[in-house]
Amino acid sequence: MTLDDAYDNSGHIPDAAAFLDRWADDAADWRGVEAAIGRARLNLPYGGAPRERFDLFLPAGRPEGLAVFVHGGYWLRFGREDWSHLAQGCTAAGWACALPSYTLAPEARITTMTKQIGQAIAAAAEQVRGPIALSGHSAGGHLVARMAMTDAPISEDVAARVVRVVPISPLSDLRPLLETTMNSKLGLDASEAASESPALGDLRDGVSVTTWVGGAERPAFLDQARWLGEAWQTPVRIAQGKHHFDVIDALREPGSAMLRDLLGDSPAA
Incomplete structure (x- = not known):
């Protein structure tokens, strides 16, 4: 028996395919507007691999800090271009927001993706001064949580700037994924999963972590969020009525509780 159904989000969300189309359309529309008014720096490199690129969206004035959003997709799909619109709440609150892509499985292992996100954050940090706040969804939630750890692949200088991390519906314990068929592409073994x-x-000391998860998500994701909160003794917030695909919409909403957890006391957060 596998755990495929336990971790199957699309199969338990009505009209799930419509969300994928909407994300791509909303991202393209918002990215186009921001580029037209000169507030988007697109396709910036952080390494030499084809997907080692990030987009940076800027607020109207001097940025109060740097937010980074890391996309999900079970480390198997999507790219930064599908999520540009999720920078909207951060830039409205006066923060710059970087969205990196990373090499997907099976071409890369998760360990490699973790290193790539560390490199992407460092490259974006060279573009924007001030504090750094990280968020990510699903697999991206896993990757930003890794950046909050003592063994995160980031320099001490960059790590000292990371003040808040908000994993959204994260995969916090990868060992159950060993029992899914997707692992034929992820290539996890027991050592890497741990x-x-x-x-x-x-x-890491000095990092504020708040985990978010939708109240209508699969029980496995509610467990994953709870496990992280219990392990690190940090808050877990449940967005009632939200499922795995719409829980992230709060990042677009100025004044949302999720955005406040990410950006702190920024005026419009």
Whole structure:
């Protein structure tokens, strides 16, 4: 028996395919507007691989800091271009927002993706001064949680700037994924599943972590969020009535509780 159904989001969300189309359309529309008014720096490199690129969206004035959003897709699909619109709440609150892509499985292992996100954050941090706040969804939630750990692949200078991390519906313990058919592409073994699991590692001092999850998500994702909160003794917030695909919409909403957890006391957060 596998755990495929336990971790199958699309199969339990009505009209799930419509969300994928809407994300791409909303992202393209918003990215086009921001580029036209000169507030988007697109396709910036952070390494030499084809997907080692990030987009940076800027607020109207001097940025109060740098937010980074890391996309999900079970480390198997999507790219930064599908999520540009999720920078909207951050830029409205006066923060710059970077969205990186990373090499997907099976071409890369999760350990490699973790290193790439560390490189992407460092490259974006060279573009924007001030504090750094990280958010990510699903697999991206896993990757930003890794950045909050004591063994995160980021320099001490960059790590010292990371003040808040908001994993959204994260995969915090990767060991259950060993029992899914997707692991034929992820290539996880017991050692990597353990070393790449935030819930099994140590939180870096000085980082505020708040985990979010939708109240209507699969029980496995509610468990994953709870495991991280329990392991790190950090808050877990449940967005009632939200499922895995619409829980992230709050990042677009100025004044949302999720955005406040990410950006702190910024005036419009």
